[in-house]
Amino acid sequence: MSSPHILLSGDRLALGQPRHEMLAEYHKWENDPGTILGYGNQFPQSWEVREAGWEGQRGNHNYPQFEVVRLEDMTPVGMTVLQVNQFVRTAEFVMVLAPEARGKGHATEAARLTLDWGFHLGALRMIWLKVLEPNQAGIAAYEKAGFRPVGRLRQSGYWLGQPVDELIMDALPADFPGPSAVRTALDTDCP
Secondary structure, eight states: OOOOOEEEEOSSEEEEOOOGGGHHHHHHHHTSHHHHHHHTOOSOOOHHHHHHHHHHHTTOTTSOEEEEEETTTTEEEEEEEEEEETTTTEEEEEEEEOGGGTTSSHHHHHHHHHHHHHHHTSOOSEEEEEEETTOHHHHHHHHHHTOEEEEEEEEEEEETTEEEEEEEEEEOGGGOOSOOHHHHHHHHHOO
């Protein structure tokens, strides 16, 4: 297996290029019951659909994907995606973490790194997400990363088989908390 190609490093995590050889692992994470619950899906995705999706997303600048890598041992622990709307320079944020990586603060750092990339390199004006209201751990992680609640879609999702609201959260460059890994990397790399 190849080593991760790191694009942006944070304190404990980094964003890297997704790798085709990791596709089976990504597919496993996406079909974990905790991931399906968090997205409000009811059924897993077939391998054929995931593999076709990989081919369709490759090289698509409106759909940048990042492998989330734990720096300590260079192990992939998740994926983040920005679904970019080029007309208005906004993007929807999506994240999936490996089941064994949940509950360790990785969601906040992965979201912050992706926001940092989106605002400081992608020149996005706003990044938004949807999260099911019962997912309080996810909401807390997103708020720590810089997202703010801005609305709700009533009864639009499912949690343990019951209809629930989806919260809409967004972040603006002005909301970005703390130091920027992009700025730090550029200060270090620039003459």
